[in-house]
Amino acid sequence: MDICDGKKRRKVSGGVRGCRRAGTGTMKREACKVLRSLMVQDNNRKKLTKEEEDEDCFTISFLRSERLGPGAAVAPRYSLLREVGRGSYGVVYEAIARKTGARVAVKRLQCDAPENVELALAEFWALTSMENRHQNVVQLEECVLQRNGLAQKMSHGNKRSRQYLRLVETSLKGERILGYPEEPCYLWFVMEFCDGGDLNQYILSRRPDPQTNRSFMRQLTSAVAFLHKNNIVHRDLKPDNILISQKSGSPVLKVADFGLSKVCAGLNSKNSEEQPAAGARDTGGNQNNIVNINKFWLSSACGSDFYMAPEVWEGHYTAKADIFALGIIIWAMIERITFIDAESKRELLGTYIRQGTEIVPVGEALLENPKMVLHIPQRARSSMSEGVKNLLQDMLAVNPQDRPDALQLEVRMDQVTCAA
Known part of the structure; x- marks a missing residue:
């Protein structure tokens, strides 16, 4: 990634960069475009196959207008209004649920390649594995698998669905199993709509407000604690992936984009991506899931450069990497540290280390020099309290075992923000 005034930061050796999602500016906000609708069942439609009949398929249509095609058997469930985001493997639309009139976000992911299927399934598994809702985590309303104009509502771990199993097989085998170029397969995620943009846009378009900072700090730590309690490591926490809802009148943060997330199941998992971490600390004798998730070693070096912990650059890390990313976000938010x-060409919140004319992500700099002392706060006239300063130092510790876990962080964050 080229960053800051046209200066190029040196390339990282090894294969780390190829494993990560493309740079932080992947999502591009664009004007409304003409939207292509999915097929609606009509009298000329081909007969369902035996496999499709067995899987409780139904017709579905995402249309912009009220008018249906000739012979349509069912009204569209959602009307697409405009495109609000586009990435390398999907498109996000603002839409209206026709039955209730509620605004929703609809993300369409084309499952045309194994890597796209893997990202889509990671998001699906994370969003459907949560035991309950949390106000600071984006809510999935439903997920629909669409193929040949028919759609099937997806459910987590549905082993009776051949379509679902084929998607899993595509991801595992690394080859196309489901769908062809002329018959594309899509996953549609219907989620709550966030009308306040992302954290970058919200913070940088307003004057500094300590009260807002404190509220956002508590909301973010509460969200990460909830995810870790549900055995979910996000792995791509950054301001781009933190959305703002203003429906209640005051801003509510929503952690979103779980395409790189990892659901850590039982401690006896033999998956190479989920190995229990020998010697991981069990703090305070607490035996709940918040401790267990920190006993998993993950090996895929993924995320976005400026928010990646030192151990992620090495490709050997635990859920504590989320704590490091959160520390970078909070530090940048309080002091409004940005890069281009x-x-x-967007200005983004993110903390970094200056090395001559270059700027280097904090995690990479700590990997190269583990004894480096972080100057928190950066500004001499900062209003950062001593409690917040000490907490950030702990969150950004080079050794993940020296960082608080998500439950400890939530408790300490409440203490330091209430005292401020």
């Missing part, structure tokens, strides 16, 4: 992303 060369791809999107």
Whole structure:
């Protein structure tokens, strides 16, 4: 990634960069485009196959207008209003649920390649594995698998669905199993709509407000604690993936985009991506899931450069990497530390280390020099309290075992923000 005033930061050796999602400016906000609708069942439609009949398929249509095609058997469930985001493997629309009139976000992911299927399934598994809702985590309303104009509502771990099993097989085998170029297969995620943009846009378009900072700090730590309690490691926490809802009158943060997330199941998992971490600390004798998730070693070096912990650059890390990313976000938010992303030309919140004319992500700099002392706060006249300063130092510790876990962080964050 080229960053900051056209300066190029040196390339990282090894294969780390190829494993990560493309740079932080992947999502591009664009004007409304003409939207292509999915097929609606009509009298000329081909007969269902035996496999489709067995899987409780139904017709579905996402249309912009009220008018249906000739012979339509069912009204569209959602009307697409406009495109609000586009990435390398999907498109996000603002839409209206026709039955209730509620605004929703609809993300369409084309499952045309194994890597796209893997990202789509990771998001699906994370969003459907949560035991309950949390106000600071984006809510999935439903997920629909669409193929040949028919759609099937997806459910987590549905082993009776051949379509679902084929998607899993595509991801595992690394080859196309489901769908062809002329018959594309899509996953549609219907989620709550966030009308306040992302954290970058919200913070940088307003004057500094300590009260808002404190509220956002508590909301973010509460969200991460909830995810870790549900055995979910996000792995791509950054301001782009934190959305703002203003429906209640005051801003509510929503952690979103779970395409790189990892659901850590039982401790006896033999998956190479989920190995229990020998020697992981069990703090305070607490035996709940918040401790267990920190005993998993993950090996895929993924995320976005400026928010990645030192151990992620090495490709050997635990859920504590989320704590590090959160520390970078909070530090940047309080002091409004930004950089310019060369791809999107957007100003983004993110903390870094200056090395001559270059700027280097904090995690990479700590990997190269583990004894480096972070100067928190950066500004001499900062209003950062001593409690917040000490907490950030702990969150950004080079050794993940020295960082608080998500439950400890939530408790400490409440203490330091109430005392401020």
